[in-house]
Amino acid sequence: MQWQDEAIIIGVKRHGETSVIAELMTRERGRHMGLVRSGRSRSMQPVLQPGNRVEAVWRARLDEHLGELKLEPLQLRAARLMETATAVYGVQAMGALLRLLPERDPHPHLFDALDIILDAMGDPADAGELFVRFELAVLNDLGYGLDLTECAATGMRENLTYVSPKSGRAVSREAGAPYADRMLALPAFLGEGTAGGAAPAADRESMAAAFRLTQFFLHRHVYEPRGITANDAREGFVQAALKALTPRADRQAG
DSSP states (O other): OEEEEEEEEEEEETTTTEOOOOEEEEETTTEEEEHHHHHHHTTTTSSSSTTOEEEEEEEEESTTTEEEEEEEEEEOHHHHHHHHHHHHHHHHHHHHHHHHHHHTOHHHHHHHHHHHHHHHHHHHHHOOOOOOOOHHHHHTTTTTTBBBBSSSTTTOSSSEEEOOTTTTTTEHHHHGGGGGGGGGOOOOGOOOOSSTTOOOOOOHHHHHHHHHHHHHHHHHIIHHTTOOOOOHHHHHHHHHHHHHHOOOOHHHHO
């Protein structure tokens, strides 16, 4: 058995004295692991860093075996990802999200999204918005997608302000007003805009609401049923992204 695919490294663990087991997010074959011989060598260590994009060749006698990987670097961005707290935590947090999916289950759109977000990690504001959308995409692929396009009660597509914690569907300001204390906030930047206009950019308040929204549904549908908790890197990413969106005067006052 053999295949070749583009991949992003999301994790590495030692195996024996000189080898490692690399965990990849591949474009066509989903999350996949394999043995990299001499993976702890000086030449391979810079390649085997989370966030790097590589060309992977996997070989095994049988498809269900762990198999052996040969990796060639395509984009070594790990050093750049060490420059900001959002990037350091973000690459770990997205790797943890991908581990919620079945191994070897193709999700090419998530590969593409991961690649784009890793390139955007230098801008904390962009990184925060993209990360929330990545969490929503993972929820959708797990079968728990949210419908944020129209009001669950009226079918309206404007003035969507809330999300029902029961159905995961958007609710308009008017329909949700009597139940506002039981609703989750729908940040405007996750909406479709109004009157044909573009959705506004996120600020600190709306970003915090977005993180609470995805956390709620990840906990309810994924973490709690599996008896696990969110990866600590997510909280680190959230705090770093929110700090970057806090006005300078407020940061200095704090």
